[in-house]
Amino acid sequence: MAPPPPPPKVTAPDYKNIPHAHRIPSSHREVQRVFSGLSRQSLLNLVQFWLHKTRRAFCRPYLSGDKSDADGDNGAYVPAHSCEEVLEFYAERNKSGHGSKRELLHRILEGDWRHGITMFQLATAEIEYFLLHPHTLQWTAMRLTKTPRDRANFQDMEFTDESQHLPQFHAPTFLANLAKEITPIVKAHYLLLRPKSYPMTILRVYIHDSPYSNEASLAPKKKSSDNATKALFLIWPDGTDFVYPSLLTSLGRHADEGSRKLKEMVIEAIPKAFSRPMGRYQLLPTKFSSKLLSTVLAYRGPGKSNNAGGGFNIFVETSLNQNSLDIIASLGREALDKNKSTKATTRAPGPGRKRKLEDPEVHKRTKRWNTAQSRFGNSAKPDDGKGINRLEVRMDDPFPPVPNSSPRQNQETSGLDRAQAAKRGRKGRPSLLDRTAEEQEQIESSDEDVWIPDVRISFHGSHVFAGLRQLVEIGIVDGEKMPGWMTGEAGVTIGVVKDGRIRRGEVPGF
């Protein structure tokens, strides 16, 4: 076993971040959770990454020189003599394909890093972990906007001079500012990383709820019962003003109140870290969250698809955008294909009489399919990797008038509704969909004859809009009468429906 670091004599609270090189024991629950979820290849990649010359300072393996006499020779693995030796071993494993993932994992945790995993290693491993398992975190898209007072100045400015309409991101400055906000309250380890697979920057904040930033305080206390994950991820996609914090806990665990507060505090510090004198930022919700990173990048990302959801995505990428000088492409290959497919279907049914019987059904099906195509465009395909797992809406439209109902009855029911609402108000955490006092007043002051119950609809599934599209295609949902928000064109996962449309204006970035 590694020699425990000598307990520091003075444990005064300090104002430092947790450095990369501090170690936490390999048996720590977080280490076990993250490392056991990695694949063999990613373990090998990580070792390569850690032992690169520039990073050895904070990823130092256990070498034979570190052995102290008190240790004895109780390790399962013989310590290597140099970093090169360790690197060579794993490179050989990578080439030959020998050794299972379990074996490598054991060697990393019990052998080469038996004296503990550094914060840097844990951070890179956890980022690798969530890139491997994209479903484990729930991403909420938020937007950094200038505070309204500044916006007034902003409008007056000649916009051509204003080359920076997006917040400027400079890693060292940002981190220093963020740490200034956070460290007095809680110690944290920060890692900023640009992953190879996505155009974005990831910040991992490991929240260490302690006044000390020394190594000894990182080891878990025996009686500590908090099992919430301590890491918070924040993502900045390139060339946008969006931020995606991972608000919810990973792996379905419920965060206790304390750690939730700490995470909220970190998120609150983000706009402050971006702000400069005369340029204050605030973080606004954009009513979009999804478990899949690729979905968030499609709806709140750097590309063209942010404000062209649902059927409007034909404007993003199809024959509509073809080179107008390329005559064939601009004519549309689809037209060619359509000709072919209709020919095929008319020819397929075979003998005349049978065909006549089947025709209406076939016709209906193609009609439904065409309706779905016109409403959803090329979006909402089951395997497009742009699924949202939850869509919640509140209806603020009056209830359709029921025949044979007297106004009296209506009033009774609305009274009942209010009672129910009051009851609901007492229990549970307030929902984002709850009506504000202002909205409630507006509803009550409006025409007496209409009844607006508090109806909320929520859809769940692995890909909500693909499911709705399928329902249209098989004829359960009428594709022509279906409101637009059911196709995903509003681009929100939580919203209020008024006049059959998701109310906009509340969503920044229109």
Add this chain to the structure above:
Amino acid sequence: MATLEALDNEIAELRAQISSLQSHRANLSHILLSTPQLSQRVDQRPVTNESQRRKATKVVKKITNHNCEQTYRSCAGITAYKVQDPDPYAVDSGNILGIRIDVSIQGKFVDAYHVLFNRPDPSNNNVLQIHKHTIPPCIPLELLRNKFMPVAHKEGFEGVEQDLVRFGKFLRRELVSWHLRSVAVDQLRKEAGLPDAKTREKQEMEKYPVGKVLNEWADEESDRDEEEEDWIEDEERNGRQDPLKITDIDANLPVTQISVTWSNGNTAIMKITKDGRVEKGVVRSRNGARVSELGEKVVGRIEGLIERLTA
């Protein structure tokens, strides 16, 4: 097994041949149908079957319209069209005005962007509002809208007078200048003898199998290992031996900032204006000292940057 593979290959070959022939056929038929005075001839010459003639006239007319439209589109840069929103609850019964902005650079068509407007105000049919668009967020669409379009308030519309033409012009300028800047950066990379984007990506992958850590500095001086110092010295020695060269040129997505890295550890960060001029820049050596003689050289057009730096 070999025969199976051979058959598969043959099938694939045939498929490729079919598709190439199909596109060839489409091309030929298009050329034939676009022949000038074709519609006149179809109309005037006697034919045996009248319905066939009507069909032919229809096809010719369609192609002529299409040609006209595409020609206009490729010359005008901004074109407008009408769309019907399929949403039954859409504002203004789904009437949408779309504008399409074509971006072409160096004689090549690059991309098209769309902005769709609806008329939210039933009392005033002239007020337009952006409904959907495919403009990437690095283009300041919101600022342009604030400048040229009235903004919705609780009661009606307020703000500036609507000027759709200037809105379109300025938006197109933003889009084209963005594309021009990214092309210019690619050109810089080529001039500096750096590999193109694809091979660069591959190299990056090998160098950083996980990703590139941005705060990869030790938090405290004492944390700095001797080994690391050695490594830096090593690098410096190598740098002195090799002729000085540019090892990396990078730009952010909106191309408002370019960074250049040299083999001796110098780095430069430059600010780029929208019309592609290096406005200001700072060059620093590895230990953070400012290299002012290079810093003065960077200012100027983006195209001549490499020349200015290497001169």
